[in-house]
Amino acid sequence: MNEIDIDRTPVAKDIITICSRCNLELNHIVVRHNAKGIVDRVKCHTCGFEHKYKPVKKQTATTTKRKSPVRKKSAEKEYEALMEKHIDQAPVPYSMQGSYSDGSFIDHKTFGKGFVTGLSFERIEVLFQDGVKTLAAGKK
């Protein structure tokens, strides 16, 4: 998911953005697009306030203290720490048929380098730079 996709969310669909009244990242409904087809006005589900859409910046300024991005930040930190630990190691190219163990260092052709953080039947959870993704694994 990237910012361009978020900005082009269709009218009447939900979008997560900062509510200027609640001052929190909340679910909003898209009210209107601008001439470029980018989300322009949104309405907060929580307080009902309609306001201009402000794209959520990935790199939030240090002056704003918000609770919600903390989880993402810690995942990023964890990823960076794991990358440092594995700096001398070559990742294993990811494949659906591959079998992995907890902590396996893998290389996915779309998501890049990642670390296996969870295992279940024919599924692995992998921490990538963008966050955790679930992938198929051990398929026969």
Ligand SMILES: [Zn+2]
């Ligand atoms: Zn609100």
